[in-house]
Amino acid sequence: MSSADTPKTAKSVFIKTYGCQMNVYDSERMRDVLRPLGYAPVDSPETADLVVLNTCHIREKATEKVYSELGQLKRMKEESGGKMTIAVAGCVAQAEGEEIMRRQPAVDLVLGPQAYHKLPEMIARASRAVGDRLETEFDTLEKFDALPKTREADGPTAFLSVQEGCDKFCTFCVVPYTRGAELSRPVDDITLEARALAAQGVREISLLGQNVNAFHGASPALTNESDWTLGQLVRHLAKIGGIERIRYTTSHPRDMDNDLIAAHGDTPQMQPFLHLPVQSGSDRILKAMNRGHTADEYREIIRKVRESQPDIAMASDFIVGFPGESDEDFEATMQLVRDVNYAIAYSFKYSPRPGTPAAEMFGQVPEEVKDARLQALQKLLREQQIAFNESKIGHTVAVLVTGRGRLEGQAHGRSPWMQAVHFNGPAELTGEIVDVKITGASLNSLSGELVRAREVAL
Ligand code: SAM
Ligand code: SF4
DSSP: OOGGGOOTTSEEEEEEEOSSHHHHHHHHHHHHHHGGGTEEEOSOSTTOSEEEEEEOOSSHHHHHHHHHHHHHHHHHHHHTTTOOEEEEEEHHHHHHHHHHHHHOTTOOEEEOTTOGGGHHHHHHHHHHTOSOOEEOOOOHHHHHHHSOSOOOOOSSEEEEEOEEOOOOOOTTOOHHHHTOSOEEOOHHHHHHHHHHHHHTTOOEEEEEOTTGGGOOOOBTTTTSBSOOOHHHHHHHHTTSTTOOEEEEEOOOGGGOOHHHHHHHHHOTTBOSEEEOOOBOSOHHHHHHTTOOSOHHHHHHHHHHHHHHOTTOEEEEEEEESOTTOOHHHHHHHHHHHHHHOOSEEEEEEOOOOTTSGGGGOSOOOOHHHHHHHHHHHHHHHHHHHHHHHHTTTTOEEEEEEEEEOSSTTEEEEEOTTSOEEEEEOOGGGTTOEEEEEEEEEOSSEEEEEEEEEOOOOO
């Protein structure tokens, strides 16, 4: 329902999402929980009855943004005569719940990532000013069991959470502390959610997890087996009519098993794109990060993935300036990037996170060194990204149309390798996979001309 359709008596909710795709998914599920209570989503916080900040704790900057946003919301709440309810959700809520309440008394509710199903109950408590306003228990399965089984799809692509939490304990990362232990959802629940999405016209699903390829879900209804792998799950979901494209993110190199690698080659719905973060190309730094693999082992995984699916586009995350990183270590990262050749990459300066082992390590790297390394790395990654995009010029590419383009008569969609594609065509093609001849490429998108709408085999 759009804000324009909202009945006058209805309440409104504005949710601002920071950080990763898990948070995007969680925000959608919070909307699902609130809908039966009459909360309609709106596009700005000013007049909303409920404002939720779904936060990210991964780097210091992301956390600080939350506190500055809360200052602005406090002013809006005062202007509303105190009618606005402010909730902080997500990983900052999990890590700093009491600190948030102390630093910003205008906050009414704080709920960690496993407590979204309790949102209605907490809103009631806050309005009566009784009971707990802080929920940061870890009970992932209780959350999934309690969330509504139906979801309103928002276009032809959708995220589907299959796994949460992390047991890897990389020494720089807060996720194991904010999202809890690794847990996989039951295959049967995932299947139901995927079917319901397909029935609403979703063509592409992205399976989500902090360590999605560590997935090991149970399926009492289907096979009585309790340890399905991600490869099996992908093959199973590929059988659902209407699901034309499957992706998964984010993966860990240690969990990249042979069956999943094979699925890239033998399952047509599996898209030729793999986001496999490596963080560093130096074995010494990988060890200090507790990543559990070497740079050459990572290269070998990519060799096997490329053997299985030669068209694969590789993506990764990098951290520069991890404690103790020397010029030589950094050069090893640059060499790995040259060897792999990435289509897309995300790179960050190391940000010490309270409570993680790396924050206490000797050899913290000065800010100006981190800056210089990040610039050099991003320059190389940008060159590779542009070269990848330009390599598609002249080719006819299958594009899933996701909506109207910015210009009149233009539609936009997504390539198999995750690039945004703009082309001349009617918005009515939304949800179809069409052939587009690529005529232009920039850093972040491709442009082209519609060749023909394809027959979509359903
Ligand atoms: N599970 C994924 C993996 O194993 O690579 C990554 C998930 S993490 C939410 C997303 C990215 O944030 C990481 O890949 C890493 O590059 C970055 N990141 C995490 N902690 C960081 C820190 N303390 N400083 C800078 N970047 C960080
Ligand atoms: Fe964080 Fe990913 Fe390492 Fe888990 S595997 S601790 S989520 S970086």
